[in-house]
Amino acid sequence: MQQRTDIFILNALKKGDKKVFEKLYSSYYQKLCSFLLSYCQDHEIIEDVVQDVFLNLWDKRREIKIQTSLNAFLYKSVYNKLMDKYRHLRLRNEMLSSYYHTAVMLAVEKEEDRPKKHIILLRQCMEGLPDKCREVFLGGKVRGLNYSEISKEFGISTKTVEGHIARAYRLLKECMDKYK
Known part of the structure; x- marks a missing residue:
């Protein structure tokens, strides 16, 4: 049926x-x-x-x-x-998902390269600092000494240490901005 x-x-x-x-x-x-x-x-x-x-x-x-x-x-x-x-x-x-993964990996690669490029640029800019200014800056910011320790090590006043570090910051900023 x-x-x-x-x-x-x-x-x-x-x-x-x-x-x-x-x-x-x-x-x-x-x-x-x-x-x-x-x-x-x-x-x-x-x-x-x-x-x-x-x-x-x-x-x-x-x-x-x-x-x-x-x-x-x-x-x-x-x-x-x-x-x-x-x-x-x-x-x-x-x-x-594949497109997303590829985009993320490209972004990560670019982000990984950015700090490397900044570090290389920062090193180049630091090499361009005047000798005494660079030594004082490295003593304070890289070795972690405080201003009074730096003044004793270099035989200069703490005001001079402050001046060198302020000048180093200004010169580094100008140098980094120039290459951005």
Whole structure:
């Protein structure tokens, strides 16, 4: 009995009977959506898949040859369409992930190069400082001596130490700004 009904429906579809198609759509749409809920929780994807299957059925109604029942054909079609959609989304996500990874790696490489370039530039700028100014600056900022220790080591007043360090900062800033 079901086989005769399927044959009638398929013949009507092949002739372009829109009323039969609408009846088929309305009787199966909700069932197929419910069936796909066991595989996917995204209602939008499910609805798109079921609609795509029905559009495909209508578009290819003249060529469709169903070996099983119409019921089995529709369930198998929505399942396969959903799996195709997942494969497509997974490939797209992998591609986007790959692009993201590449962008992050490029950014990291650039960020890693930046400190190296700054250090090289800073060393060059420090070499350009006047000798006494550079020695006082290195004593305070690199070796970690305080102003009174630097003044004792170099035999100069703490005010002179402050002056050398302030001058070093100003000259280094000017030098670094020049190359930015």
